[in-house]
Amino acid sequence: MTHLPTDVRAAIRFFAFYLANDTLDVDLLDGIDYRDRVFRFGSDLEMAFAIFTNVLEVDEEGRTLNDGEAQYRVAQWIRMRCDPDYTAEPPFEAWETELHGP
Incomplete structure (x- = not known):
């Protein structure tokens, strides 16, 4: 079994x-207190991680290429x-907001 590359885990x-x-x-x-909304509703937190991991690009060596862009999205x-x-x-x-898994 392989693990996620260190760079991906760090991102x-x-x-x-x-x-x-x-x-x-x-x-x-700036000036938007989003934490209450994101952490109160599980689906908002779920979508935040889905967008981040869908947008995140990784090269052949497992290095992240655009973690700042993924965070911005x-x-x-x-x-x-x-x-x-x-x-x-x-x-x-659609691919950016796609939820994966069972």
Whole structure:
């Protein structure tokens, strides 16, 4: 059995840290207290991780290529959930918000 590459595990760990500590893309989410919403409703937290892992790209050596972009897409989705006047650019594609698993 193989494990996720160290770089991928680190990217997920930092994403979880930023999300939980209200430091996920501080410019885009400035003044928006999203934590209550994201952590109160399991489906919002589930979607945040789905978007992050769907957008995250990894090279052949297991190094992450765009963890900042993956975090930004999650921040855009959170902003849309908290601010009905906000529109993500570019709009989310179906593959970005796809939930995998049983």
